[in-house]
Amino acid sequence: MKHKITGDIVRWNSSIYEFNHKMRSLKKDEEVELSINSYGGDVFLGIDICNTLRSHEGKVTVIITGIAASAASIMCMGADTVKAYNNSQMMIHNAWTIAIGNAKKLRKSADDLDSIGESVVASYTHRIDEATVKDLLENETYLSASKAKDHGLIDEIINGKPEEVESEVFKEEAEEFNNRLNPIASASENKIPAEYEQMFAAFKDLLKNESQLNQEPPNQEPTPAEPKQNMSKLFLNLK
Incomplete structure (x- = not known):
């Protein structure tokens, strides 16, 4: 028993x-x-x-x-x-x-x-x-x-x-x-909170977009790009 x-x-x-x-x-x-x-x-x-x-x-x-x-x-x-x-x-x-x-x-x-x-x-x-x-x-x-x-x-x-x-x-x-x-302390206590993971992912995407824009050939016709994200809004929205 x-x-x-x-x-x-x-x-x-x-x-x-x-x-x-x-x-x-x-x-x-x-x-x-x-x-x-x-x-x-x-x-x-x-x-x-x-x-x-x-x-x-x-x-x-x-x-x-x-x-x-x-x-x-x-x-x-x-x-x-x-x-x-x-x-x-x-x-x-x-x-x-x-x-x-x-x-x-x-x-x-x-x-x-x-x-x-x-x-x-x-x-x-x-x-x-x-x-x-x-x-x-x-x-x-x-x-x-x-x-x-x-x-x-x-x-x-x-x-x-x-x-x-x-x-x-x-x-x-x-x-x-x-x-x-x-x-x-258990390993779970060291995990990154979900809201920070979301913030890091958004920040990573923003840097990737910036990098792609800077690498376009100078003679190439610019293509419409998505509006850039505002960094302050990004952090304010992650409450």
Whole structure:
């Protein structure tokens, strides 16, 4: 079974709904290949998908096609084999939340986050030692494919280019992630815009006409020529 989870890790994400539907209909030993491109989201949903993959009896392969950040990186830990494109990224950090209320409520929120943090650490420790995990989480660490492999968080690096990822919920965080990444520019970004190609073609034709007029024999009767193009109009029309 091949599937792709993209976007925020939230219950109403259609790719997550489809994933759960497909997992329920799998044979117990069927192989699973799951591609992931997400900034993260609900930590418990990430843990749920991680454990769903872990409990599947067939071989599970996860491929990071752009970024697997936060809860999305936890999902990757459920795979038997984790692969990443050489220009993709993984990011792990401590759980965070938005809290309101009195001092007692806020202290409880901090205690709750500490408890959730224990579950987050446990999600990675079958691949990496606890002390290293805690250090990476504390520093909100972005890992290139090569660094993630050095730490043991992924098993294999494949060549390719990263994908754009959309986020409906974590827009500000998504922008921050993008600013901190340095994706390789695709060849398509270097193409000449269509309006410039049109301008160059018209300019080339104009020079060709000028050249032909200047090369006519002096004794030859002049033939009617097409009106010369006005250079200023040529450039003004290409908006």
